[in-house]
Each structure stands twice: as structure tokens, then as C-alpha cells.
Amino acid sequence: MTIVVTGATGHLGRLAIESLLAKGVPAGEIVGLGRQVEKIADLGITVKQVSYDDVDSLTDAFRGADKVLFISGSEVGKRIQQHTNVVTAAKSAGVGLVVYTSAPKADTTDMKLAGEHLFTERLLADSGLPHTILRNSWYIENYNVPQALEHGLFGASGTGKISASPRADYAEAAASVLVGEGHAGKVYELGGEPFTMDELAAEISRQSGKAVTYIDLPEAKYTELLVGVGLPQAAAEIFADSDRAASQGALFVPRDQLESLLGHPVTPLATSIGAALA
Template sequence: MTILVTGATGQLGRLVIQSLLERGVDAQSIVAGARDVAKAEDLGVRVARLDYTDPASIASALEGIDTVLLISGSEVGQRTAQHTAVIDAAKTAGVTKFVYTSAPKATTSDLVLAPEHKATEEAIAASGLPAVILRNNWYTENYAADVARAAETGVLAAGAGGGRVASASRKDFAEAAAVVLTEDGHIGRTYELGGDVAWTYEDLAAAIAEISGREVEYRRLAVDEQLAALQAAGLDEGTAGFVAALDAGIAAGALAETDGTLARLIGRPTTPLLDGLRAVA
């Protein structure tokens, strides 16, 4: 087995490679795909240049590869085309296991991030590649800036209402990816992955209070209030609208479901919210 991890220099990609090595995969059997190969030199595995906008680099990176982890790109609005380029190259290369990190309920969710993931899942299905879909819930690390801000101001302000988030640490999701990459029996499966506990923003405020040693209030914002606050903080109108739409999705329950699948895959409980936040505080 030879495994290609795309986006290998990103926060999740690095942890996936670490998890593969911890599971005993030979470093020479892992290829880190990266746009900037210099940033991957410390990973301890083979490195290949892989630029989503350069089909030749994708084809070259896939030479001799039978297993691929496509970690979803970070460039919103460009991801469908970027992902499709990897899917097409993987099909041409004869890849026998193709794993993709998607979003919760990607094909039915109203979450603003879902459409590109839905399109990617459809492209994978149309390709006929033997695939596994990992629909990752939120990473607890996404809240690092909120922890810092609330610890300073005593206020956690958001438009998430009473919505719940079944987050887990990136390490948890990375371990799950390593499991499906190295084990048999996962082809054709779509896994909804989330933390063991779906928490509220009141819970998040309480966790930040425990970490910071000061009281933290969760202040629920209406959409217009949140948009005004975000733009006052320097965000452009489009970015502010995107953030507000994410929170509206959370308020509507887009990230609330958890059924223990992630814990079962990794063979342990997922990282509790408080522990995950302490690691990034």
C-alpha cells in the first residue's frame, strides 16, 4: 500500500501523517502532497509537489499510488474544480481506495459550506472510484480565536442561538482518516463523524471561563447585529455574511448530530471540549 495525503502541510494533513506513522505505516509508503514541498520536509515521509491548479503535478504525485486521502481544500469557491482535478487523476491512475474529508450531511445540509462538498461527493460517485467519505464535523481548534477574545473581554458573542456543535479535536479526525486508509472493510461507506457530546455556546462560554479564570457571558446576536459587529471588526461585507451564515446554520442544527461513529472508528472517546480548548488556549 502506498498512501498519498493531499494538503499534507495543513493542520489536518500533518496530523494524518503522524497518525499513519503511529499506526506503523512505513514512512516510505506515505507520500505528502504539498504545493510548497519545502514546507513538508519535516514530515519524515516522501514528498511530492501537488498543486490543485496544475494537473501535471497531480498526475506526477499519483504515480505508484494506490490509496489517496483528499483533504478538502481551503479556498472556498474554488474547491469543486480543485477536488475534481484530483478525482479525475486518481481514476486515471487506477487508485483502489479514495478517501475524502467532507462536511456533515453534505448532500442534504443547508450549511453554507455544504454545496462544494456535495458537488465533490457527486464527482467521486460519478468517477466510480472505490471511495470512503468522511463527513467531519467542526474542529474544536476552530474556536481558538473565540477563546482568546472571550478570555480578554468576558464575552462570547455569536449568532449561533441555541444550536449545538458536535466538535472534536483535529487529532481525533486525523486518527479516523488513518484507520480507514489502512484498514479493509470501509469502501463504499459514508461516515458522519462528530464528537461524543454536542455542546451549546453556553457550554463553550463555560469552558472558556474555566480556562481563563474569569466569567464569560454568551451573548446571542441577531443576524443584523452580528453583521454589524463583524464589519465593525474589519471584515468585508462578503466575509461577514459568510460567517453569519455559518452561525445561522449552527443555530438551525446543522452541526448538532452525533452518533458515536468517530469514537468507534478510533477506539476511544473523542477529546472533550474543555481538553480540546486547553490545547489551543
């Protein structure tokens, strides 16, 4: 069996490969695709330098693949064409199963960030390829704990619950799907231990011994703040919109499906904060 991991040189991709290896998949059966291949040269797997912009190189890399972990691209605004290239290549190469990392509640949410993910889910459905959708909620790493100690936490999510888990939890879940059976056609809503931003601030305060507060802002003001710290306007608007959606419950996802794929509880918030402070 050959498993191909796209986006393998990113944080989630590397963790997924490490989890596959930990589950006993031989290194010779794993192929990692990415742009900065030196980042995974130490894993002992086959590594290929491939971009989502190059459909021909993707097709070549997918040939002979039984399963592909399709990690969504990171360039918001470019993903429709890039993801079309990936699906086209997978279909041309005759991939047996595509496992795609999507966004929470992609088919029902009004969160702007989910638009390209929903497009990709529909693209996969129309392609006829056997596929599995992993709708990953937030990564706890989205929150910079050392920065929060210095400046506090800011956002526009109000008292909305956010079901976040470390990337490692989502990577392990993806690996479980890749080594398991019976996942084709399934859509999994995956989320970790839920918390509000006030609760996140309180946990950082408890463990650090330093008072950390959360300042909730109107969406437009949060957009201005993000632009002020260097984010492009379009990216700032998407991040602020995600917080607006979170305030209305868009990022609250029960943890049961993630725990089912993991075979153990999700990583507790307290553990994640402790690791970030270490």
C-alpha cells in the same frame, strides 16, 4: 502500499500523516502533497509540491497510489474546479481508494458551506472510483480561546448544539480508514462532544477563572461584525450562515461513528479548552 495525503502541509494533513506513522505505516509508503512543503520536511516521508490547480502534477503524484486522503481545499469558491482536478487526476492515475473530507450532513443540510462538498461527493460517485466520505463536523480550533478571554464569544448559533472535536481526532479517524479495510462506499458522519456556545463560554470561564460570555446576534449583524474584523464579505456571509444553520441543528452530529473509527472516546471539551489555555 502507497498512501498519498493531499493538503499535507495544512494542519489536518500533517496530523493525518503523524497518525499514519503512529499506526505503523512506514514513512517510505507515505507521500505528502502540498504547496508549502517545508512545513512537513521533518516527517521523513516523500514530499511533493503540488497545487489543486494543476491537474497534470496531481496525476503524476497519484500514480502508483493505493489510497489517497483527499483533504478538501481551503479556498471557498474555487473548490469546484480544484476538486474536479483532484478527482480527474485520481481516476487517470487509477487510485485504489479515495478518502474525502466533507461537511456534516452534506446531502441534506442547507448550510452554504456544504455546497462544494456535496458537489465533490457526487463527483466521486459519478467517477466510479472506490471512495469513502468523512463528513467532519466542526474543529474545536475554530474557536480562538485566548481571543475569547479578551473579547468574549460572538455568533449566531443560538442554543444549537455544535459537535466539535480537535483536528487530531478527525485526522486519527482518517488514518484508521486508510490503514483499515471495508470502508469503500461508506459515508461517516463524524462529530465530537456537543456543546452550545453558552456552554463553551462557561467551560472557558471555569478553567480560566475569568468570566467569558457569549453574545448571540442576528445573522446579518454577525456578518457585519466579521466584516468589521477583516473578513471578506463573501467569507463572512458563509461563516454567519453556518452559525444560522447550527442554530437549527446542522452541526449536531452523534459521536458514535467518530468513536468507532478512533477505537476510543472523542477528546472531551474540557481537555480541548485546557490545552488551548496552557
